[in-house]
Amino acid sequence: MNSSAKTVFSSASHPQNYEVLREDHEISVLGAPSSQGTVSSTVINIRSDTAVPDHVVWSLFNTLFFNWCCLGFVAYAYSVKSRDRKMVGDVVGAQAYASTAKCLNICALVTSILLFVATTVIVVLNIAAIAQAIPH
Numbered sequence: 001m002n003s004s005a006k007t008v009f010s011s012a013s014h015p016q017n018y019e020v021l022r023e024d025h026e027i028s029v030l031g032a033p034s035s036q037g038t039v040s041s042t043v044i045n046i047r048s049d050t051a052v053p054d055h056v057v058w059s060l061f062n063t064l065f066f067n068w069c070c071l072g073f074v075a076y077a078y079s080v081k082s083r084d085r086k087m088v089g090d091v092v093g094a095q096a097y098a099s100t101a102k103c104l105n106i107c108a109l110v111t112s113i114l115l116f117v118a119t120t121v122i123v124v125l126n127i128a129a130i131a132q133a134i135p136h
Contacts, residue, residue: 052094054082055101062105066112075104 059079062072082097 052082052086052091052098053102054086054094054098055079055105056083058105059101062108062112066108069111071104071108071111075101075108078104 055075056079059072059076063076064072066072078097078101082094082101085091085094085097
């Protein structure tokens with residue numbers, strides 16, 4: 001160490017050098033434990049209980065009742081894949097498949113409800129037109 005670094009640690013009234021300061025703040029390194037007994041360790045496995053909904057029941061319902069363009073069946077397939085990924089422990093894969101199944105279920109449900117409403121409106125309008133065409 002050069003002499004200019006030593007002057008940083010010295011004061012005008014009480015001169016100290018680097019070695020004295022180093023001895024004042026010396027750290028002792030602890031060694032291994034003195035006992036020769038066995039060292040035991042505890043391993044704690046923390047499972048993340050992230051609940052990943054797989055939407056199987058909703059997909060099965062859409063497959064049986066609102067299966068427009070096979071969206072319900074495809075949603076059911078993704079739901080089963082999500083459940084399989086969840087059983088294996090792949091939470092990210094399960095969430096990806098569950099998200100796709102949810103989107104497909106929403107599309108199947110909305111499309112089926114719109115088709116049901118449109119069919120009902122068309123039938124009611126046709127019945128009204130036929131009722132007006134029949135002479136009283």
